[in-house]
Amino acid sequence: MGENSTPDPETQPESTGRPLAERVATRLFYPTSRPREKSLREAVDGQVVLVTGASHGIGKAAAKKIAAAGATVLLVARTLDDLERVAAQIRADGGTAHVYQADLTEMDATAELGAALLAEHGHVDVVINNAGKSIRRPVDESYDRFHDFTRTIDINYLGPVRLLLALLPSMRERRHGHIVNISTWGLRMPPAPRWSAYGASKAAFDVWLRTVATEIAADNVTTTSIYMPLVHTRMSAPTDFTGVPGLTAEEAADLVCHAVVSRPREISPWWTGPVQAWTDLRRGAAQRLMERGFRR
Numbered sequence: 001m002g003e004n005s006t007p008d009p010e011t012q013p014e015s016t017g018r019p020l021a022e023r024v025a026t027r028l029f030y031p032t033s034r035p036r037e038k039s040l041r042e043a044v045d046g047q048v049v050l051v052t053g054a055s056h057g058i059g060k061a062a063a064k065k066i067a068a069a070g071a072t073v074l075l076v077a078r079t080l081d082d083l084e085r086v087a088a089q090i091r092a093d094g095g096t097a098h099v100y101q102a103d104l105t106e107m108d109a110t111a112e113l114g115a116a117l118l119a120e121h122g123h124v125d126v127v128i129n130n131a132g133k134s135i136r137r138p139v140d141e142s143y144d145r146f147h148d149f150t151r152t153i154d155i156n157y158l159g160p161v162r163l164l165l166a167l168l169p170s171m172r173e174r175r176h177g178h179i180v181n182i183s184t185w186g187l188r189m190p191p192a193p194r195w196s197a198y199g200a201s202k203a204a205f206d207v208w209l210r211t212v213a214t215e216i217a218a219d220n221v222t223t224t225s226i227y228m229p230l231v232h233t234r235m236s237a238p239t240d241f242t243g244v245p246g247l248t249a250e251e252a253a254d255l256v257c258h259a260v261v262s263r264p265r266e267i268s269p270w271w272t273g274p275v276q277a278w279t280d281l282r283r284g285a286a287q288r289l290m291e292r293g294f295r296r
């Protein structure tokens with residue numbers, strides 16, 4: 001094991017250290033699927049896999065697993081040192097990683113990034129759209145913070161659209177490609193108080209991708225939307241989720257690997273289907289429930 005392969009506190013394999021009841025609830029409510037090593041290798045060996053937001057959390061854990069299975073991973077985020085650290089860990093374990101420092105809220109730079117990826121690697125086989133930003137804030141605290149809405153829409157919607165507009169022509173022309181979107185379980189529930197900026201921006205990209213999916217399927221380019229539950233990462237840390245069941249970044253990355261191997265249209269906790277059906281049928285009741293929750 002190289003010096004860079006020491007255990008990474010951000011990507012611990014199991015939800016150890018958390019109470020048993022919480023771990024049991026996590027298994028029950030968010031059973032994860034981890035593909036067999038052989039299946040992952042068959043799916044990604046020799047492939048070019050782009051991971052946005054690869055410097056931390058889910059993106060970092062997914063990039064490491066996919067690189068370990070033989071893919072060339074292209075790592076994107078804003079913080080160069082953190083990206084270099086992830087790339088060094090991957091290389092120390094015998095993998096191949098290339099680092100691209102980019103701010104996906106800069107639209108021209110994002111278009112240039114897409115062109116550079118194609119120029120340097122010829123094509124991209126799999127895109128993991130993972131970079132994102134979450135804001136949990138009631139609207140009365142955002143009256144003077146219009147940027148809460150512009151920055152979430154830029155990173156969670158417009159940036160990924162800009163990047164895919166650059167990559168899609170090549171994927172469609174090659175009649176080969178898969179796009180995995182790290183969405184949120186919140187989109188399968190009634191709109192929850194305090195999440196207006198985040199929820200709207202994630203919903204925008206979710207609808208965009210599922211719409212585009214209906215057009216690109218004819219060219220053998222597929223998509224998976226992962227309605228990810230709570231994952232204990234840097235992003236969720238500022239909110240007090242003590243006692244709330246959640247996945248580790250490693251477990252979330254297993255779901256990403258499952259998406260890459262099996263290419264399902266969506267991955268979502270098993271109970272979100274009935275919840276969404278109830279929400280659609282009883283929109284008024286669902287909203288009243290949320291209103292009562294917020295007042296309490």
Ligand SMILES: NC(=O)c1ccc[n+]([C@@H]2O[C@H](COP(=O)([O-])OP(=O)(O)OC[C@H]3O[C@@H](n4cnc5c(N)ncnc54)[C@H](OP(=O)(O)O)[C@@H]3O)[C@@H](O)[C@H]2O)c1
Nearest residue numbers: 053055056057058077078079103104131132230231233235
């Ligand atoms: N954690 C959860 O509970 C949860 C639940 C459902 C869905 N998700 C989704 O999962 C994804 C990953 O979240 P996470 O929890 O792993 O968060 P995280 O640990 O904070 O990682 C976010 C990643 O995105 C990158 N990033 C942020 N802004 C960027 C920008 N403008 N340009 C380029 N890269 C940028 C960050 O790197 P830099 O800061 O260096 O740029 C980092 O690598 C997000 O899309 C999030 O919405 C998370």
